[in-house]
Amino acid sequence: MAGTVIEYLQKYGDISFREKPLNDVDSLALCQLSYLKFDGMVSDVRHNGPSVTLREIAERSDVDKLFGDVRFEKENRALFEGMLSGRRFRDMKLNCYINLVEKEWETQFSAITFILDDGTLFLAFRGTDETIVGWKEDFNMAFLSPVPGQEYSVKYVNMVTGWLHQPFYIGGHSKGGNLAVYSAMKCAPFVQKRIQKIYSLDGPGFRPEVLKECHYNAIEGKVVKLLPHSSMIGMIFERDIHYRVVESNSHGLLQHDPFSWLVEEDHFVDVDDIYESQKIMNEALNEWILSLNEEQVRTFVETLYQVISASQADDLITFTADWKKSMNAVVTALKEVDDQTAEMLRGIIRSLFEIAKVKVREELAPAKKPGRRFRNKKKEEKAEAHRPVPEDAPDATAAQGSAARHAPKLRGSRHRGSAE
Numbered sequence: 001m002a003g004t005v006i007e008y009l010q011k012y013g014d015i016s017f018r019e020k021p022l023n024d025v026d027s028l029a030l031c032q033l034s035y036l037k038f039d040g041m042v043s044d045v046r047h048n049g050p051s052v053t054l055r056e057i058a059e060r061s062d063v064d065k066l067f068g069d070v071r072f073e074k075e076n077r078a079l080f081e082g083m084l085s086g087r088r089f090r091d092m093k094l095n096c097y098i099n100l101v102e103k104e105w106e107t108q109f110s111a112i113t114f115i116l117d118d119g120t121l122f123l124a125f126r127g128t129d130e131t132i133v134g135w136k137e138d139f140n141m142a143f144l145s146p147v148p149g150q151e152y153s154v155k156y157v158n159m160v161t162g163w164l165h166q167p168f169y170i171g172g173h174s175k176g177g178n179l180a181v182y183s184a185m186k187c188a189p190f191v192q193k194r195i196q197k198i199y200s201l202d203g204p205g206f207r208p209e210v211l212k213e214c215h216y217n218a219i220e221g222k223v224v225k226l227l228p229h230s231s232m233i234g235m236i237f238e239r240d241i242h243y244r245v246v247e248s249n250s251h252g253l254l255q256h257d258p259f260s261w262l263v264e265e266d267h268f269v270d271v272d273d274i275y276e277s278q279k280i281m282n283e284a285l286n287e288w289i290l291s292l293n294e295e296q297v298r299t300f301v302e303t304l305y306q307v308i309s310a311s312q313a314d315d316l317i318t319f320t321a322d323w324k325k326s327m328n329a330v331v332t333a334l335k336e337v338d339d340q341t342a343e344m345l346r347g348i349i350r351s352l353f354e355i356a357k358v359k360v361r362e363e364l365a366p367a368k369k370p371g372r373r374f375r376n377k378k379k380e381e382k383a384e385a386h387r388p389v390p391e392d393a394p395d396a397t398a399a400q401g402s403a404a405r406h407a408p409k410l411r412g413s414r415h416r417g418s419a420e
Contacts, residue, residue, distance in 0.1 A: 002262040005029050006078050012266055013086025017118040020088075022169060027122070027199040028258050031173045032079055034112050034124035036066040042097035042112060043157065048163060051093035051115060058084050068277070070380055075259045092116060096160045099126075100152070107148035111179075112157050116382070119166050120196065125153060125183075127174030127203075131375050141178060144291050145210045149175070153183035162189045173258055174233060177203020181223060185214035192219065200225045202234035202256055207290070228255035229271050230278050236285065245271050299341060310346065 008025045041057050043049030057063065058080070066080065067073045076316045083089035093115035100109045110126035140147050161168065171181040177200030198219060206216070225243040226233040233256050234243075247269040250260035262269040292300070 001375050004249075004259055004261065004263055005032070006082050006259075008263045008266065009079075009082030009085065009089075013082060013088050016087055017116045017120070018418055020266075021118065022116065022122070023121065024199070024226065024268055025263055025266060026088075026195075026356065027169065027171045027224070028077065028201060028226075028261065029083060030114055030122050031124050031127075031171045031176060031201055032076070032258055033083065033114075034110065034126045034172070034176065035069060036076060036080065037068040037074070037099070038066065038094065038097045038112060041066075042094045045096040045111070045113075045159060046217045049095070051095040053091050053093055054083060055090050057094070072257075072259070075257075079259075083326050087117075096156075096163075098153070098156065102148070107152070109149045109152045109179075111153070113160050113164070115164070115166075121160075121168035123157060123160060123168055123170045123180075125170075125172035125176035125179040127172060127176040141175065141204065145207060146182070149166045149179060150182045150186075153179040154186040157183040157187045158191060161187075161194065165194075166194050167194050171201070171328050172199070172203060173201040174203055174256065177201050177225070177234070178205070179203075181216075181219075182206070182214070182224070184219045185216055195219070195222055198223045200234070201258060202231055204233055204236035211214055226261075226268065227274065229274055230255045230262060231274055232256075232278065232281070232285070235274065235278075244268075245273055247271050303341060 005025055005028050009029065012020065038057075040062075041060060042052055057066070067076055069076070083092075094112060095115065096113040098109070098111055100107065102108075108128070112124055112126075114122040114124065141149070146178060157170065170184055171177070172180040174419075180198050181200050181203065184192065184195055200223065203225070205211075206214075220242075223242070225234070227243050227245050228248040229245050230248070230252050231245075234255060247262040248255040248260045249262060250257060250347070254260065
């Protein structure tokens, strides 16, 4: 029976990396571990201090500070305990931590390096945390490149691998997956050669011009991109046909949560592809983003950020703690948006719905045959019943039999609205 990463840790947590090398499920565990608040517990990357083991962190009196993000506190505690329960992760070393939240530069960036018992490294980039600044950077990332977080990721990889010379993996969930791929594309060539694999767990992709400019094809063979079957975040600008789709025990956007991804033994439960309905919406969203000019992009992102910031909340936890207060502040801020900006926003949102409608029509088009008219069968039968029958008319039953004998035979087709 399929479980999650927690059940995987219970079964395989006592097997070392020397005995069983890193796999996809391990990458999820490490990427999710990077969300914990290691501030003051793990040496800062800028100070090049000593490493610390996971066991040593667990023995600290202030260990509860790790779970500051209450959105996933229960799941993160279970993950931490699961990794502590066996030798696979218990004595793993942690170093080179960084956690930056800069309002002025509109960036949230965090990363940490794990040193595994087989000597390899895993550089993990944190995805979007609970800060509103972090969510704004996510919006910027969809429209603009590079954003500060991407530039920091390249510096981080070059810095860490300058001190630690082992082969290494890079990975991240959500925005962290985007940073992992970006840093791999842009790091020094001699560093790039040491990369074993690059994990992007439902991470957004890149605008086409960025992939070309950054020579994505040089690292493409090392990228492991995993998506849940209702993925939206990970399908932003997704052009790579080599992504894998995993089963989730959740629905819709909630599948972005990696704790919902199903695991069987030591691997994810794969499914064939993203849901078709989700693909249509993803294509519409990507086309819409690419259709906006720079002025529209900046107006959209800035206004959205200003409206949410009107709540005086610095993070989503505070924002959602008092919905009534936050939404009243948002409504007030919306009323203060000038007419020109408001009209531009309406036009931007209207264009998204127009593109979505076109995509849906295109998908449904094969179901209709050109020129075919829909008939009201009941109305026709009623009219036929009241139509006078000429005295010299042929017998109806005989006519039907003749028509049936001469009618072309159609075989049913599995393709919607088509015949073989």
